[in-house]
Amino acid sequence: MEYQGSFYRDTWVEIDLNHIEDNLKSIKKLLPNEVEMIAVVKANAYGHGDIQTAEAALRAGASMLAVAFMDEAIALRRKGITAPILVLGASRPEDINVAAELNLTLTVFQEEWIVKAAGILKPELEISVHIKVDTGMNRIGVGTRDELRKLEASITNNRQIRMEGIYTHFATADELDLSYSGEQLERFNDLLGVLDNLPRYIHSSNSAAAIRFPEAHFNAVRVGIAMYGLTPSLEIAAQLPIALKEAFSLHSRLVHVKKINKGEKVSYGATYEAAEDEWIGTLPIGYADGWIRKLQGQDVLVEGRRVPIVGRICMDQCMVKLPSYVPVGTNCTLIGSQKAETISINEIASKLETINYEIPCMISNRVPRIFKQNGKMLAINNPLLT
Numbered sequence: 001m002e003y004q005g006s007f008y009r010d011t012w013v014e015i016d017l018n019h020i021e022d023n024l025k026s027i028k029k030l031l032p033n034e035v036e037m038i039a040v041v042k043a044n045a046y047g048h049g050d051i052q053t054a055e056a057a058l059r060a061g062a063s064m065l066a067v068a069f070m071d072e073a074i075a076l077r078r079k080g081i082t083a084p085i086l087v088l089g090a091s092r093p094e095d096i097n098v099a100a101e102l103n104l105t106l107t108v109f110q111e112e113w114i115v116k117a118a119g120i121l122k123p124e125l126e127i128s129v130h131i132k133v134d135t136g137m138n139r140i141g142v143g144t145r146d147e148l149r150k151l152e153a154s155i156t157n158n159r160q161i162r163m164e165g166i167y168t169h170f171a172t173a174d175e176l177d178l179s180y181s182g183e184q185l186e187r188f189n190d191l192l193g194v195l196d197n198l199p200r201y202i203h204s205s206n207s208a209a210a211i212r213f214p215e216a217h218f219n220a221v222r223v224g225i226a227m228y229g230l231t232p233s234l235e236i237a238a239q240l241p242i243a244l245k246e247a248f249s250l251h252s253r254l255v256h257v258k259k260i261n262k263g264e265k266v267s268y269g270a271t272y273e274a275a276e277d278e279w280i281g282t283l284p285i286g287y288a289d290g291w292i293r294k295l296q297g298q299d300v301l302v303e304g305r306r307v308p309i310v311g312r313i314c315m316d317q318c319m320v321k322l323p324s325y326v327p328v329g330t331n332c333t334l335i336g337s338q339k340a341e342t343i344s345i346n347e348i349a350s351k352l353e354t355i356n357y358e359i360p361c362m363i364s365n366r367v368p369r370i371f372k373q374n375g376k377m378l379a380i381n382n383p384l385l386t
């Protein structure tokens with residue numbers, strides 16, 4: 001029996017790879033020719049699926065990938081990705097040989113780290129690093145001219161460690177007011193001034209800055225959220241010069257439909273009471289799939305109409321109130337479009353009082369991802385059966 005590439009529950013995510021490619025191509029058009037795109041595919045490509053997204057991004061013209069930590073980079077290498085991969089977060093000096101053997105590019109920001117890692121790196125290996133500069137985010141990065149000078153010197157002194165890049169990260173590039181980003185840019189330029197040699201890659205922009213802050217382009221930009229078709233923030237949504245296309249949609253099917261009498265209760269706690277005789281449908285998705293209990297009351301789409309989730313969301317299932325009888329097996333869209341109706345990721349984010357970034361990330365590994373390209377199904381990724 002062949003289980004791999006299959007799934008046995010009627011709940012799935014669809015990823016439109018054409019949309020990912022189109023979004024990156026639209027961003028590329030906004031950039032001067034010499035500015036390269038680094039596609040940020042951390043967190044399983046923001047929940048979209050790392051390998052398929054990475055391949056789509058490379059097809060669309062990205063020249064490098066970026067992830068948060070080494071395990072994510074190793075996962076991509078194991079799946080056959082040979083393109084450069086930058087690890088954006090902190091790595092341990094003890095792990096430098098693994099990184100070097102897999103040709104991963106690490107982020108560095110402490111002189112002591114270089115000293116320690118240099119003592120561990122096997123003599124036959126080499127590694128590329130990018131220096132992270134802290135210009136106002138206060139997360140990771142070297143923050144002073146003096147520290148940066150020492151860090152550059154310690155890298156330059158080691159023939160096996162190549163300084164391939166230097167970068168910083170904006171805290172507020174998605175806000176209408178770009179003054180704090182301007183201050184960060186000024187600090188970055190000032191710190192670049194202390195280097196004896198400028199490295200191959202200089203980059204500072206996330207999606208928001210790549211799209212709306214050309215002064216910060218340097219020679220590469222790191223594109224995450226916009227590649228997935230999502231606006232970096234609601235406040236700049238209206239002024240984006242390109243139309244982004246959402247790649248992620250979430251689907252399920254009614255597995256049970258029944259009429260309940262006025263006064264009957266639904267789900268745990270019996271908190272929902274039918275105000276009249278009502279049609280109730282059951283969907284096989286729950287909080288263990290990332291469809292969290294706070295989404296009680298949220299609409300889903302059935303036959304192109306909005307219907308609300310009623311009663312508490314269970315671990316694996318939830319119930320919706322249908323306007324009339326609908327057959328078992330009917331498709332239901334929790335994120336995405338049916339006929340003229342759309343439930344966007346932004347709508348779910350607003351219901352949960354959070355940002356759109358969090359929504360595809362929170363749809364768990366239990367939900368298989370189906371990848372579509374040119375209207376055809378390209379692959380199914382179901383980590384449970386892989």
Ligand SMILES: *Cc1c(COP(=O)(O)O)cnc(C)c1O
Pocket residue numbers: 040042088169205206207208222223224225226232
């Ligand atoms: C996640 C991340 C990005 C991507 O940001 P988006 O807003 O999703 O484009 C870029 N740079 C760093 C350092 C990040 O951690």
